[in-house]
Amino acid sequence: MQGLSVVFLVALVSLSSTTAQTTLSVPFRRSFKLSPNSSTLALELPAHNNAYSLTIAVCGAVLPLPRFFVSNGTSVLPGPSGAPGSQGGQELNLDQGLIDYHTLTPDGGTLAIWPSTGARANWTLDVAVSETGPVHQRMSQLPLLGDTSSSRAILFSPPFLPPNFTEPKYPNYTFQPAIPNIPSPPSVPPAPNTSLLLFPTANANETVWLTNSACALASKLGGTLATTATRTILRDSDGWRTQWFIDGLSPSTNYTAYVIEDGAKVSGPSYLLTKSGSFPCPLVHSLPYCPMVSYPVPLPAPPNGATSYTDSNLPQSVRDAVVSSLSNFTSSLKTFACGRDWYSPLQTCTGCQAAYRKWVCSIVFPRCGEPIPDDALGVPASTLTTQLAFNDPNANQPPADPLPQAALSPRAADAPPRSPFLPSINAAYNELLPCIETCQAVDRSCPPLLKWKCPVVGVNANVSYGLGFIDSWDGTMEKGGKPGVPQDEFGRIWCNA
Numbered sequence: 001m002q003g004l005s006v007v008f009l010v011a012l013v014s015l016s017s018t019t020a021q022t023t024l025s026v027p028f029r030r031s032f033k034l035s036p037n038s039s040t041l042a043l044e045l046p047a048h049n050n051a052y053s054l055t056i057a058v059c060g061a062v063l064p065l066p067r068f069f070v071s072n073g074t075s076v077l078p079g080p081s082g083a084p085g086s087q088g089g090q091e092l093n094l095d096q097g098l099i100d101y102h103t104l105t106p107d108g109g110t111l112a113i114w115p116s117t118g119a120r121a122n123w124t125l126d127v128a129v130s131e132t133g134p135v136h137q138r139m140s141q142l143p144l145l146g147d148t149s150s151s152r153a154i155l156f157s158p159p160f161l162p163p164n165f166t167e168p169k170y171p172n173y174t175f176q177p178a179i180p181n182i183p184s185p186p187s188v189p190p191a192p193n194t195s196l197l198l199f200p201t202a203n204a205n206e207t208v209w210l211t212n213s214a215c216a217l218a219s220k221l222g223g224t225l226a227t228t229a230t231r232t233i234l235r236d237s238d239g240w241r242t243q244w245f246i247d248g249l250s251p252s253t254n255y256t257a258y259v260i261e262d263g264a265k266v267s268g269p270s271y272l273l274t275k276s277g278s279f280p281c282p283l284v285h286s287l288p289y290c291p292m293v294s295y296p297v298p299l300p301a302p303p304n305g306a307t308s309y310t311d312s313n314l315p316q317s318v319r320d321a322v323v324s325s326l327s328n329f330t331s332s333l334k335t336f337a338c339g340r341d342w343y344s345p346l347q348t349c350t351g352c353q354a355a356y357r358k359w360v361c362s363i364v365f366p367r368c369g370e371p372i373p374d375d376a377l378g379v380p381a382s383t384l385t386t387q388l389a390f391n392d393p394n395a396n397q398p399p400a401d402p403l404p405q406a407a408l409s410p411r412a413a414d415a416p417p418r419s420p421f422l423p424s425i426n427a428a429y430n431e432l433l434p435c436i437e438t439c440q441a442v443d444r445s446c447p448p449l450l451k452w453k454c455p456v457v458g459v460n461a462n463v464s465y466g467l468g469f470i471d472s473w474d475g476t477m478e479k480g481g482k483p484g485v486p487q488d489e490f491g492r493i494w495c496n497a
């Protein structure tokens with residue numbers, strides 16, 4: 001509710017003549033308080049020649065909720081039929097705490113908010129008008145889980161502001177250096193002001209149902225839970241994301257995450273499951289040369305009581321291994337005619353370098369994992385329907401078989417380190433194998449003369465890679481694997497992508 005003036009409205013509406021107390025403009029945003037004891041609140045809609053979105057968020061479950069009516073007239077008070085002073089109009093219904101109304105009122109109109117009797121507190125309403133899409137909305141993109149340890153988690157907001165990238169051209173074909181030049185993050189605005197709401201899923205009881213309303217979520221759940229090391233990062237080409245590092249979570253607990261942008265847009269829920277109390281691997285994140293690494297890695301506890309590894313406390317030898325390997329690869333890539341004779345109309349040297357970067361990072365930084373709990377491997381009915389419709393239009397019976405278990409490979413405490421670049425941790429753990437698509441992406445996007453080879457499916461590929469999770473097992477059907485993604489919004493992680 002930052003920056004919004006709160007207006008206490010005085011009852012001015014008489015039975016026969018209506019005086020609109022506030023005129024909404026385009027754009028407009030303000031928070032109103034309404035008492036159950038006051039009379040109807042009438043707001044004048046703008047006389048505006050373009051279509052606009054009127055959005056109203058109810059900021060708390062004060063029941064019964066008020067009712068909302070609109071009309072195209074400025075001299076009538078729209079409202080429930082039979083109510084004194086009411087003259088028709090259209091009722092706008094709340095959907096999980098939010099009204100999203102797209103309209104055109106060249107001659108103006110009236111928005112009337114009718115208090116409901118019986119409420120024990122005042123309502124707070126966040127009202128906005130915008131020509132450029134609804135201010136308040138439930139976004140379709142979800143918060144993204146990096147990964148968890150037993151008491152910590154890394155989460156990302158949905159992407160915003162995609163980066164501007166221009167493919168370099170021959171003869172001046174410049175590659176990203178091994179440690180890329182990362183542009184400075186966009187300021188707020190244009191970047192949204194994001195906040196994270198995280199709470200144990202078990203606490204999401206009947207009080208948490210106004211989930212389309214950012215202000216209701218924020219007030220009900222009491223804001224963020226112990227967030228530190230928040231930064232804005234360019235994780236991939238989707239765009240900038242806010243990254244949160246959260247400490248102080250309980251082991252083996254399912255958490256629910258919502259992200260709120262500018263106090264108005266809601267994204268979520270995504271779920272995440274913390275690892276068990278004996279999980280030995282610390283989280284590694286915020287490495288400029290490996291932007292996708294935001295997961296637990298088999299390393300000893302970070303030095304000096306740090307809660308995680310970042311570029312600043314990672315052993316220099318590990319960093320050198322990545323940088324040297326990327327530099328060597330880029331040098332050989334440079335011998336190809338990048339930007340001139342394309343070896344494929346769809347692929348570029350930049351894409352090849354990016355695919356290799358992702359692969360080499362997944363090899364230098366193996367990922368620790370834990371089995372997905374059996375009861376989380378059942379398929380929710382809604383997912384099933386879409387999956388079936390996609391795979392087999394004729395099937396209408398849900399298949400009985402559950403989702404597969406994660407691609408885990410047990411590593412004994414006395415085994416040599418999985419990555420030759422990492423020190424030993426002297427603890428047993430399960431490695432979450434890289435998805436084979438990470439290897440195949442290098443094969444697909446790099447010049448054939450590089451002679452890249454991924455292990456062959458059916459021979460021993462499943463010893464070092466997760467197979468059949470993203471693409472079908474034999475690689476013939478893109479996204480045809482089970483479940484078709486490396487991880488999902490329910491906190492299940494199948495392979496390291």
Ligand SMILES: *[C@@H]1O[C@H](CO)[C@@H](O)[C@H](O)[C@H]1NC(C)=O
Pocket residue numbers: 070071072089090103104105
């Ligand atoms: C107001 O007028 C617009 C445009 O004529 C129309 O689309 C809309 O349905 C009207 N709204 C009401 C509440 O009558």
Ligand SMILES: *[C@@H]1O[C@H](CO)[C@@H](O)[C@H](O)[C@H]1NC(C)=O
Pocket residue numbers: 035036037119120121122
């Ligand atoms: C409404 O008025 C009644 C009686 O005057 C009072 O007891 C009650 O607290 C008021 N409600 C609110 C929300 O102010």
Ligand SMILES: *[C@@H]1O[C@H](CO)[C@@H](O)[C@H](O)[C@H]1NC(C)=O
Pocket residue numbers: 008009034035120121122
């Ligand atoms: C509701 O708002 C009115 C002013 O409009 C105020 O007098 C009253 O105390 C408020 N009631 C509650 C329960 O906050």
Ligand SMILES: *[C@@H]1O[C@H](CO)[C@@H](O)[C@H](O)[C@H]1NC(C)=O
Pocket residue numbers: 161162163164186
């Ligand atoms: C990309 O370029 C456009 C136009 O130059 C600019 O408005 C936009 O902010 C840029 N985006 C980023 C993420 O820098």
Ligand SMILES: *[C@@H]1O[C@H](CO)[C@@H](O)[C@H](O)[C@H]1NC(C)=O
Pocket residue numbers: 172174
């Ligand atoms: C090549 O491109 C880089 C960055 O794109 C630029 O800084 C440099 O001046 C260019 N060199 C030539 C010779 O055009």
Ligand SMILES: *[C@@H]1O[C@H](CO)[C@@H](O)[C@H](O)[C@H]1NC(C)=O
Pocket residue numbers: 001002188193194
């Ligand atoms: C973002 O929102 C928070 C909480 O609403 C506020 O404290 C902070 O000042 C805002 N930051 C910016 C840059 O607007």
Ligand SMILES: *[C@@H]1O[C@H](CO)[C@@H](O)[C@H](O)[C@H]1NC(C)=O
Pocket residue numbers: 203204205206207221
């Ligand atoms: C509902 O959730 C709140 C916190 O969000 C918690 O304090 C309360 O105990 C929960 N109630 C039930 C019945 O679970």
Ligand SMILES: *[C@@H]1O[C@H](CO)[C@@H](O)[C@H](O)[C@H]1NC(C)=O
Pocket residue numbers: 321324325328
């Ligand atoms: C990169 O090339 C140098 C020189 O050929 C070699 O010494 C080094 O081992 C290579 N690095 C990797 C990671 O292969």
Ligand SMILES: *[C@@H]1O[C@H](CO)[C@@H](O)[C@H](O)[C@H]1NC(C)=O
Pocket residue numbers: 201254255271272273373376490491492
């Ligand atoms: C976490 O809870 C959600 C909601 O109950 C559920 O759908 C999901 O499967 C759970 N995740 C795990 C990994 O148990």
Ligand SMILES: *[C@@H]1O[C@H](CO)[C@@H](O)[C@H](O)[C@H]1NC(C)=O
Pocket residue numbers: 458459462463
């Ligand atoms: C790998 O695949 C082979 C044959 O396809 C199978 O016998 C073996 O059990 C699999 N290993 C693992 C670890 O899944």
